Amino acid sequence: MTEAVLRAARELAKSARPTPVSMNEMFSFGKNFNSTTLLHSAKFLHNEVPVRIAHSLKQLSTLPLGLSETEPIQHMIRRYATSFDEASSCPHPDDDAGEKRFSEALRNIKRRHEANTFYLSQGLREIKRIHKKDIFYGTELTSSVDKFYLGRIGVRLLIGHHIALSDNNGPKDGFVGIIEEQCNPRKSVDNAIIDASQICEYHYGVAPRVSVTMAEPAHIKYIPSILHHIVFELLKNSMRAVVEKFGEDEVDELGDEADVDPEAGSRISVVISKGSEDLIIKVSDQGGGIPRSGLPYIWSYLYTTAQTPHISDDMGPYRSDGGPPLAGLGYGLPMSRLYARYFSGDLQVVSTDGYGTDAYIFINTIGNQVVVE
Numbered sequence: 001m002t003e004a005v006l007r008a009a010r011e012l013a014k015s016a017r018p019t020p021v022s023m024n025e026m027f028s029f030g031k032n033f034n035s036t037t038l039l040h041s042a043k044f045l046h047n048e049v050p051v052r053i054a055h056s057l058k059q060l061s062t063l064p065l066g067l068s069e070t071e072p073i074q075h076m077i078r079r080y081a082t083s084f085d086e087a088s089s090c091p092h093p094d095d096d097a098g099e100k101r102f103s104e105a106l107r108n109i110k111r112r113h114e115a116n117t118f119y120l121s122q123g124l125r126e127i128k129r130i131h132k133k134d135i136f137y138g139t140e141l142t143s144s145v146d147k148f149y150l151g152r153i154g155v156r157l158l159i160g161h162h163i164a165l166s167d168n169n170g171p172k173d174g175f176v177g178i179i180e181e182q183c184n185p186r187k188s189v190d191n192a193i194i195d196a197s198q199i200c201e202y203h204y205g206v207a208p209r210v211s212v213t214m215a216e217p218a219h220i221k222y223i224p225s226i227l228h229h230i231v232f233e234l235l236k237n238s239m240r241a242v243v244e245k246f247g248e249d250e251v252d253e254l255g256d257e258a259d260v261d262p263e264a265g266s267r268i269s270v271v272i273s274k275g276s277e278d279l280i281i282k283v284s285d286q287g288g289g290i291p292r293s294g295l296p297y298i299w300s301y302l303y304t305t306a307q308t309p310h311i312s313d314d315m316g317p318y319r320s321d322g323g324p325p326l327a328g329l330g331y332g333l334p335m336s337r338l339y340a341r342y343f344s345g346d347l348q349v350v351s352t353d354g355y356g357t358d359a360y361i362f363i364n365t366i367g368n369q370v371v372v373e
Contacts (some may be wrong), residue, residue, distance in 0.1 A: 005081045006061075008088070009054040016051045018154065019044075023179065023343050026161055027221060030177040033170035035096060041162050042093040042102050049106070052155040053084045059148040064140050065127050072123040076116060083109045103166045106159045116152060120145070121331060124302050142300050142334070149338050157223070157342075182219040185272050185279055185363075186212070188227040193270075195228075196235035200243065206251045208242045208285075210235065211266040218274040220365050226339050227363065230347065231270075233332040234283040234359045238268045241287025241357070267356075278345065279363040290351040298349060299334045 029037060057080045061068050068077075086105050093102040124145075161177035174181055193210050200207035243251050246267065267286040272279070290298065297303040337347040344364040351357045 002078065002081050005085045006057065006077075009050075009057045009081070009084050012051060013054040013058040016054070018052050018055060018151070019048055021158065023221070023223075026158075027176050027179050027181075030161065030165050030179070031171060033165060033176075038162075038165060039093060039096070039099050041165065042099040045106065045158060045162055046087075046090070046093055046102060048158065049087045049109070049155060050084055052151060052158075053080055053087060053109075056080055056148060056151050056155070057084065059144070059151065063144050063148075065131055067123055067127050067141070067144075070123040070126045072119040072126070076119050076123075079112055083112055099166070103163060106163060110156060110159050110163070113152070113156075117331065117335070120148075121302065128302060145301050146334070146338060149335065150342065153338060153342055178223050178225070179221060180224050181221055183222040183224050183227065184219055185227060185281065186214050186217075188224050189231050189270055189272065189281065192228050192231035192235055196232055196239055199236065200239040204243045204248050204251075206243065206248050208239050208251050208268050209266045210268045210270060212270045212272070214272040216274075218272065218279060220274075220279050220363060222343075222363060226342075230336045230339055230361055231281060231283065233336045234361070235268070235270075237332065238283060238285035238287055238357070242267045242285055245286070245288045274365065277364065277366050279365050281361040281363070283359045283361070284356060286356040289353040289355055289357050290349075291353050292351075295349075295351060299337060301331050301334055 029041065057077060060073055060077050060080065063073065067073055087109060090102050090105045091098060093099045157178065161179070164175070164177040168175070171181075189212055193212075197207035197210075251267075269282075269284045271282040271284075273282075274280075333347075333349070340347040340361055340363070346360075346362040348360045348362075349357060350360070
């Protein structure tokens with residue numbers, strides 16, 4: 001059965017391309033919600049999801065350096081084959097009952113691939129043990145993995161958006177599907193600080209204070225979970241760098257100073273500014289920076305300056321022996337850049353070696369963001 005499914009997926013990938021969808025289109029469609037539009041969404045996804053899964057299978061089957069042949073990637077291929085078969089064989093949603101049946105299939109598909117990042121990282125570790133560093137950090141591998149992850153982001157956003165509209169019966173609590181009409185970047189940053197601090201305190205016993213500056217209130221139409229993910233990953237890196245440079249005792253003392261003067265007691269700062277085209281979030285730290293020789297590698301998967309945590313095969317993508325890892329998995333920065341770029345934004349990193357690092361998140365706000373295929 002699997003071989004027949006894979007053959008059908010290969011044929012579909014040859015004949016059909018994913019349909020680009022902008023955030024504005026996703027938002028407008030959900031904003032004008034009714035039973036007819038929800039059914040129209042289900043019909044669109046009934047055609048679209050198999051195409052996108054077929055391309056994911058193609059990308060997984062053609063990864064360079066023998067990565068496709070590793071057991072973790074073969075496991076992913078089998079799961080995608082199951083999802084392709086489920087999406088393709090599900091009856092066409094022609095009425096409300098058909099929409100509910102298809103939405104349940106979409107939920108199954110979304111759950112089935114929750115741990116993809118974990119399995120891909122395990123496959124990368126296997127070939128990292130075989131190939132020397134210069135080959136492993138080559139652009140061919142990075143671009144191939146980037147392409148797969150972009151496709152994964154796209155299909156999960158489309159599925160998640162439809163499920164949210166279906167579950168909420170349209171817009172609810174300021175959200176249209178997964179898109180928040182008035183997303184508050186300050187709230188996303190504050191939540192990311194809390195989450196990153198908790199992980200840092202778990203590993204080191206302390207967490208550096210973070211000062212936040214926002215020139216004036218700003219709201220954007222965006223997916224807050226994406227914004228949280230990017231800021232959270234950057235703050236984890238900054239907190240680890242600051243603690244390891246200054247030591248836990250000094251960071252603890254700086255925390256006491258921050259209770260009196262937040263600026264004086266902070267070695268990490270976040271600046272939020274809304275420009276004419278982008279919302280810009282700058283995350284700066286005094287954690288020592290990155291040597292110039294290391295900068296070409298920071299966008300490569302599994303490159304890390306931290307000790308790699310031990311992750312058990314039966315545990316899931318973000319769980320390790322001794323609690324959630326603060327760093328060491330190596331895909332935080334490249335994945336964050338993909339999320340930023342997905343809707344025509346970007347993530348850039350500037351290092352002052354010996355002092356610290358500045359990371360700039362650009363979120364496109366002019367309304368012509370296009371989902372990358």
